[in-house]
Amino acid sequence: MNIVVQKFGGTSVRNLECQRQVMQKVLRSHREGNKVIVVLSAMSGETNRLLALADEWSDTPDAAEVDSMVSTGEQVSCALFAMLLKKQGIHCRSVLGFQAPIRTDSAFGKARITDINTRHLLEMLEEYDILVMAGFQGADENNRITTLGRGGSDTSAVALAAAVDADVCEIYTDVPGVFTTDPNMCDDARKIERIAYDEMLEMASMGAKVLQIRSVEFAKKYNVTVHVRSTFSDELGTIVTQEDETMESVLVSGIAYDKDQAQITLVHVQDKPGVSAQIFSPLAEKKILVDMIVQNPSKDGKTDMTFTVPRADVEQTIKTLEALQYEIGFEKLTSNLNVSKISIIGVGMRNHSGVASLAFQALADENINILMISTSEIKVTCLIDDKYTELAVRTLHKAFHLEEAETIDQS
Numbered sequence: 061m062n063i064v065v066q067k068f069g070g071t072s073v074r075n076l077e078c079q080r081q082v083m084q085k086v087l088r089s090h091r092e093g094n095k096v097i098v099v100l101s102a103m104s105g106e107t108n109r110l111l112a113l114a115d116e117w118s119d120t121p122d123a124a125e126v127d128s129m130v131s132t133g134e135q136v137s138c139a140l141f142a143m144l145l146k147k148q149g150i151h152c153r154s155v156l157g158f159q160a161p162i163r164t165d166s167a168f169g170k171a172r173i174t175d176i177n178t179r180h181l182l183e184m185l186e187e188y189d190i191l192v193m194a195g196f197q198g199a200d201e202n203n204r205i206t207t208l209g210r211g212g213s214d215t216s217a218v219a220l221a222a223a224v225d226a227d228v229c230e231i232y233t234d235v236p237g238v239f240t241t242d243p244n245m246c247d248d249a250r251k252i253e254r255i256a257y258d259e260m261l262e263m264a265s266m267g268a269k270v271l272q273i274r275s276v277e278f279a280k281k282y283n284v285t286v287h288v289r290s291t292f293s294d295e296l297g298t299i300v301t302q303e304d305e306t307m308e309s310v311l312v313s314g315i316a317y318d319k320d321q322a323q324i325t326l327v328h329v330q331d332k333p334g335v336s337a338q339i340f341s342p343l344a345e346k347k348i349l350v351d352m353i354v355q356n357p358s359k360d361g362k363t364d365m366t367f368t369v370p371r372a373d374v375e376q377t378i379k380t381l382e383a384l385q386y387e388i389g390f391e392k393l394t395s396n397l398n399v400s401k402i403s404i405i406g407v408g409m410r411n412h413s414g415v416a417s418l419a420f421q422a423l424a425d426e427n428i429n430i431l432m433i434s435t436s437e438i439k440v441t442c443l444i445d446d447k448y449t450e451l452a453v454r455t456l457h458k459a460f461h462l463e464e465a466e467t468i469d470q471s
């Protein structure tokens with residue numbers, strides 16, 4: 061049995077006309093002799109609408125009930141799409157997370173997939189030509205509905221592709237592939253033909269929301285080839301796959317930005333062994349993702365500790381740390397929400413120096429102040445004032461000549 065997974069995002073299913081275009085892609089694959097698992101998102105705007113309802117109803121909405129409600133967006137898309145297919149005489153059905161079932165842990169709002177019932181899926185695929193499956197959702201061991209975090213339908217699709225050993229996992233979206241930077245922010249952005257899992261992972265982690273981070277983790281772990289492409293054209297998109305030599309010859313592959321960040325500073329923390337653990341362990345327990353961390357040089361046994369967290373987690377971070385103020389021993393906590401993270405990413409950086417200094421100079425030339433810096437083997441990240449995000453992205457894109465297919469100067 062040849063199985064193909066095709067995932068369509070919110071803009072691709074937003075109305076009847078778009079769903080008809082989606083149907084053409086699905087039917088083509090079906091006519092080519094494939095069994096198709098179609099994974100759908102909620103119609104664009106629907107997830108936000110539902111989340112706003114929860115906030116209207118309660119200051120502290122129960123996380124399990126929020127998931128139960130917000131998962132309905134995908135349920136609607138799937139049922140409607142299955143109606144369209146059935147009108148064409150296709151033998152298909154809609155399948156929700158708990159019906160597959162897609163098992164997850166119980167971290168409501170950011171659940172992780174723990175198991176997919178492959179045997180049941182294959183049985184359904186024997187019976188039906190096309191399964192229309194809800195992205196973004198699963199069920200925990202108590203059969204409570206869970207959701208996988210924003211953009212989670214990508215992860216549903218890749219995990220399903222891995223579970224049934226699909227020939228390909230196609231992620232259809234509103235842009236024709238993965239670009240050197242967000243094409244909606246920079247007109248010079250260029251489509252990348254092939255990108256390594258690790259690079260895509262860094263791009264996604266650093267804010268390129270074209271793929272959810274966990275979908276790339278899954279793809280890498282289970283060696284699923286992902287094809288990111290447009291719902292609204294037939295051109296080939298971007299293949300996300302294992303690293304090969306040609307990829308290493310590219311110094312910088314892309315620039316990502318993340319505006320959903322906040323900077324927290326603990327002023328005058330006691331500089332003694334164990335203090336970092338005292339600060340960051342309680343945050344880790346609450347599953348708050350701390351990214352950049354800088355500790356200032358110590359003066360009179362005291363230091364300032366600055367770090368970044370997702371903006372959505374700021375309140376919880378402040379609450380958690382202020383409750384421990386006496387234990388940790390800091391003077392005060394300050395937060396800055398007007399920051400954004402700009403990252404330069406490329407596997408070619410592993411063997412080449414000078415990327416960071418070129419980036420710093422380019423930002424300096426535009427008078428953009430860098431608040432924090434962090435680096436990894438294949439990435440340089442700068443935290444800046446968020447009002448300069450667009451300028452910084454364009455400046456760096458230009459500085460690394462990303463509008464042209466760039467190769468390392470071997471001289």
Ligand code: ADP
Binds near residue numbers: 072268
């Ligand atoms: P979908 O609803 O199909 O899942 P998303 O909005 O989640 O679509 O992701 C697609 C969007 O990702 C694009 O419209 C684009 O603005 C944004 N994006 C950010 N960085 C990139 C990038 N490097 N390449 C392509 N798209 C990007």
Ligand code: ASP
Binds near residue numbers: 070101195211212214
């Ligand atoms: N509908 C969900 C969201 O908007 C999941 C997805 O589209 O991938 O985040």
Ligand code: MG
Binds near residue numbers: 211271272
């Ligand atoms: Mg998405």
